Amino acid sequence: MTVTISTNGSIFEEQGSPFFYLADTVWSAFTNATLEEWEEYLDYRKMQGFNVLQMNVLRQWDASGSDLEWEPFALQEDGSYDYSQLNEAYFDRATEMVRMAVERGFTPALVLLWCNYVPDTWATPFQEGNKMPLEVVEPYVTYAVKRFSAFNPIYLVSGDTDFPSELANRYYQTALDTVKRISPSSVATLHIQGRLREIPEVFMNHEGLDFYMYQSGHNSEFQHYSHEIAEHFYNLSPKRPVINGEPCYEQISYSRNVYGRYSALDARRAAWQSLLAGGGAGVTYGAHGIWSWHKKGQKFGIVEGEGFDSPYDWRAALRFEGAWDYSFIKYVFDMYKLVGVKPLDIVLNQTKEIRAAGNEDTVILYVPVNTKVRLDYEAEAYSFTTIDLVHRRFARTDAYRENGYSVLPMHEFEHDVVIIGTKK
Template identity: 25%
Template sequence: MSRPASAIAANAAQAIQPSRNGRHLTLHADPDKPFFWLADTAWELFHRLDKTEAERYLRNRAAKGFNVVMIVLFAEHGQLDFPNRFGQWPFEGGSKPDLSKPNLVYYEFVDWVIELASSLGLRVALVPTWGRYINGGYYKGPFLFTDQTAYSFGKFVGQRYPYLPYILGGDSNRFWNADMRDAAAQGQDISKLPMTDYGHLTEAMARGLFEGEQTHSLLSSYKTFIIYHSAQIWLPQGPESTGSAQFPDADWLTMDACQSGHYNAASRPRVDEEEKGVAGSQTGVSSSDPRCLPHLWRAVSSYEPIRKMYNTPRPDGHPRPVVDLEAHYENTRHWFRKPYPLWTADNIRRGAWQGIFAGACGYTYGANSIWQMHNAESSTHPPIQQPTTAFTNWNVELDLAGAFMSGTAKRIVESLPGYFERIPDQSFILSDTHEPATDLAGEELISGMREANGQWAMVHLPFGGPVELDLGKALPGKTSWRGWWWDPRIGSRETFGLGVTPGSKTFTAPDEQDWLLYLEAAL
């Protein structure tokens, strides 16, 4: 059974694409309308929720201003152990799937979710399969896909769900060794493990998505929207964990993405024995040494991979939009381990603004309980295995403060004049920006951003305090300015005065919370 033409038309009307300058996103139907990517992480929704629960989740996210939810069709946890809430499996054969034969009844719920999401202004970013079925992932497989089944499933997804964003990778990298956890637990240096290139499987699925979508002709000049969701840099000798580094020659990669992840060296003074399966001595230093994972990006320094992606062009030399597809999850412990602190709403907010000021075209929010739709009372879908098991049911955490503040960030950025000319710029900040970041100071980065033609300039001060600016560089070609303090917690702003350019001036935030300094050109 195919989807109704009206449902496909609704997705076409909401299709997104890169902006003309390649740095941002826009609606395909209106290239002059900005689209700020505000996504929520709901990986296990199709597998673990029923219709009532899914509707509650979707309406909650739409009300907060989210416009994308990311969900997996062939889910990571338990997908081969138990069916969805309606007793259906993604493929014929159930727990022993025939990947050449999608079970169409399973996709009726997927259809329903996508259509409800569309009616609420949400796009479902579809992950066809989690990475473990491609290359073994963190749980050693099972290895299921071949080039042919990757292509055929991609074509099925592209044909049934055209004009949606697609996410390949599924928290794994192109080059992988599924034995790394066991090797680390045995004290081996995993940087010396041989790696296998599984890129041909991803390429096959990308080709299938494109060809499946091409069976529809509702949109002219539309290019299939594909992202690659890398893992963190577990295998330090491989390419960095961005889509462009993993697939440098891919013309199918629409938006570049990274995973700044959940690691913060400052919160991890030692690696417990029970955690050697995750870390161990994989870099050749003692497992009690905080440097045991020096190659991992720090969650508090998401600007580092974002800047790298921002400065990495497509094969044709043009830029891509960039985004952090998996930042640290709110109310979730660093490393997902109980001995370590929780990522708070303050961490989430500061991280979001750090990424935006570094050049990201949006922000991706997440909470550990919600992505896995954790329900400790479920009699059919038990909690996922350690170490990432949540400790709170998903519905309890729908209204965490960081989710509201993510919507506030979207509203602030969308209100900026000259949206498509927003560029990162540290050069007009004369005082210390706290770079390069240390393990302790990554979150202290002071960031600059401005409109390329001098309409406005902004600074994010993560812990308040003073900042000295070169006003001539901040507002080039302008002779005067009006200043505002913008509160990123609630979105309110108050003006504090007028001034002239050029010259330098020091501004001091109202308190030691994070603030946005906004200078708009008066003349």
């Protein structure tokens, strides 16, 4: 199957039908997972309804330790990469892992250049002195695209990048140009640094940039960016689908060595707020232990950069409850035909945390904390259902008029909810 962009530029499609992009973050699979582990992982995520896997083609600089010794390039005597010599065995194995995923119905979303391979980015200190030479980018990307083209992947040209210099931008432009020259029908985007919302014009105006991917990230001070950045990209021109490609991962610690971890509720809130604020084409989940493919007893302990506490073993992280929350989101969006839902500025409560969106037939609200919701909207024309997102209970809700506006009364649940209205 091939994922494409709709003619109106707002959603993904597969064989002409709306495709809700539900990805899992598994950056380090190629270097850290055995084929047996990979099969177990794929079967579990398939059961949950995930349909995209975000993976790094090259080694992730902050992957967990591993007993496997798979490297994409030949190693020099000092342990650094010889970028002139690709390791065919590494790519044979990666190709097999992609094949296993595609056979189960997943679309691979492959990162070509994580920021530590590119000079001048924020991650420069973590691979200082062993950057990929610019002249190697085109042959490497050419090789990777030809290797994986049979599987119709999505390409994330950059990984976690800022755009600090013309030199860094040339790396990403070369990679994007190469992808589109070799495989013009491939869908491509940039995975950008957390909280970033400005993309250089050379990419904004590039016909090969097919959708906007942002990350609201893992900083505890900026979780409101999940909806703020979605709004920003939704209102940009040209119109493209918007994806929060890295909301806070479940059970990852707050970045910058701040004490605390994100719960399933935090991850769920980030997803719903992203989706209803303009990112209605889909969303990405992450579990702290899956993205770095961590095994109990292995090294993690990265204190530089984002500064995260230890991950869970990958098998424990695979079964975090929050993945089921994201699975349920896809179920709701498919059942109510909400893919690409448009944000609505109709909530009169003095908060941006309550989000609303709709289409011709349906209106949907996310309410993280129980309260009476006042709307500048003819809600009485709709039949409403309130869904308890923890226990997934459905309750009838009747809107009424009060002082010239519509009201959705306090519900009877103790948790966050979505309220869905369908026209009578």
